[in-house]
Amino acid sequence: MTQKLKPASGLPAKVASQLEAAQAHCRALGSRLTAQRKEVFELLLLRGGAAKAYDLQDDMRERHGRVAPSTVYRALEFLMAQHLVHRVDALNTFIACNAEHQAHHPLLLVCSRCEAVTELQDDETSELVFARLRQADSGFLGADIEVKGVCGKCRAQETKEAARA
Ligand SMILES: [Zn+2]
Ligand SMILES: [Zn+2]
Known part of the structure; x- marks a missing residue:
């Protein structure tokens, strides 16, 4: 094998x-x-x-x-x-x-092109999002935050491809 x-x-x-x-x-x-x-x-x-x-x-x-x-x-x-x-x-x-392995709400940046995932250490932003959810009385209980987008590498690639076209 x-x-x-x-x-x-x-x-x-x-x-x-x-x-x-x-x-x-x-x-x-x-x-x-x-x-x-x-x-x-x-x-x-x-x-x-x-x-x-x-x-x-x-x-x-x-x-x-x-x-x-x-x-x-x-x-x-x-x-x-x-x-x-x-x-x-x-x-x-x-x-x-x-991160330090405490219970926490991760902020995950998810690239929709290459599927790379980066975890940001930003408790302030996570806290803010969850505080806003509570304020809005949405009844929505958050856990993890996933931000979808395109990563820097893929954007650089796109720029290169665009220049070539
Ligand atoms: Zn984590
Ligand atoms: Zn990517």
């Missing part, structure tokens, strides 16, 4: 330290980052951005052979509950949280 992904021992330093931090975070919360949950988080980190559950399932299959989809979903549910991972509803993808 081809091994596209590096084995755990050959992890990039950044991923290794993120995994270590996640382990410590779960320990502090009294939850268990089992080997399987940790591996799903590792695969998500190795993707370097947002990923679909079935992409992670593919990555896992490359390492272990057959993997049930529920294995990946259950691990993602756990990781979301620990605030290590966010779901990007606009694209049905998942992204590793880049």
